[in-house]
Amino acid sequence: MHGVSASVFENFAHFVIDNYKKKDSTIKPSKVKPLTLAQLKAAIYQHFSVKNTTELKKSGAFKMATDGMDTLNLSLKEGWETLYRKFVGILPGEENQQGYGCINGINIFNYFKPWQVFDLDPKNATNKDIKDAYYKLSKIYHPDVPETGDAAIFDCLTIMYKSISAEA
Secondary structure: OOOOOHHHHHHHHHHHHHHOOOOOOOOOOOOOOOOOHHHHHHHHHHHHOOOOHHHHHHOHHHHHHHOOOOOOOOOOHHHHHHHHHHHOOOOOOOOOOOOOOEEOOEEOOOOOOHHHHOOOOOOOOOHHHHHHHHHHHHHHHOOOOOOOOOHHHHHHHHHHHHHHHHHO
């Protein structure tokens, strides 16, 4: 064994097994705190350059940006979270998501982030890069693919593809 005795390997194996599931008490798991309602509102107000909800509702930019969106209930935190996702960014704790509808860490049903979903850099991606990324994901999510096909996911991918291929 390359000059190392079997007992050294055996001791090492026991060490790994004994310590595999032990938790280091000095390392605290980082818990991401969700944004408060006030923080959500402040971010949205800043994005639309307004001071309060009354000004926001009167803002032409806000009306135009939210035209066609489902009715938002701004008396609930969920309504503000929807606005944050759409106009500000990814909510704390929703980075690198996994599970149904999540591609490259993005839940495509909550976020319209085509560059991240397609794993492309918007500054230097070519039309061919965009097409190749879309084709790669289509081979997985097209409804005709028996094991992994999904019409809802494929529809979202197609909308994202059309939006960024028009930009490129």
